[in-house]
Amino acid sequence: MPELQLLRPDHAPALLAFERENRAYFAASIPDRGDEFFARFDELLRERLAEQEAGIYYFHVLVDAAGEVLGRINLMDVADGGADLGYRIAERATGRGLATSAVQELFELAANSYGLTTLRAAARVDNAASRAVLARTGFTVTGETTLSGLPGLTYLRRLEEFTAPGHRPG
Structure with a gap:
């Protein structure tokens, strides 16, 4: 079974390969990252890791x-006990x-690790797979939005049930 890992610098080659191999697949349902993302990948990764270190992402x-x-x-x-959730899975997986x-x-x-109490998400109406993941994991629809110029839905998931008894995130 694949393992969920916090992003580290040594993930860079595999992460870049993942993004390149799946670019067209992802662009069919979510905004394309653009050529600049690939041209500046190393620099952008360093920036993302710094933001992660700061607890923003x-x-x-x-x-x-x-x-x-x-x-x-x-x-x-990440702010005030909440964060926006985003995910993408390789086409072959x-x-x-x-x-x-x-x-x-x-x-x-x-x-338990990040001290969050709620997660927000959004998915385009035509992205049935993403909407199914959100429904299966207990997100509820909270409204409508526009994503890349197309109709979308917003979602919310409360996390109280996942907090370990007596645990104080830190």
Whole structure:
């Protein structure tokens, strides 16, 4: 089973390969990262790791036994006990429940390691797979939005049930 790991500098080669191999697949349902992302990958990764160190973001990779990145599950804009959840799974790894299990695993980390009480998410209406993951993991629809100019839905998930008794995140 793939392992959810907090992003580290040594993930860089596998992460870049993951992003390149899946670029067209991802662009069909979420905004493309653009050529600049790939041209400045090393610099952007250093910036993301600094933001992670500051507690503004928590970037995770889903890594198989061979060290290949099969997915990304990120917590962004961390503030006031909440964060935005984002995830993407490699095309070749879809349909195996990896996104669902990784998101569920992230709930405990978010509550007990990062001190979060709520997660927000959004998905385009035409992204049935992402919407299914959010539904299976207990997110509820809270409203409508526009994502890349297309209709989307916003979601919320409370995390109180994942906080270990007597645990104080720190």
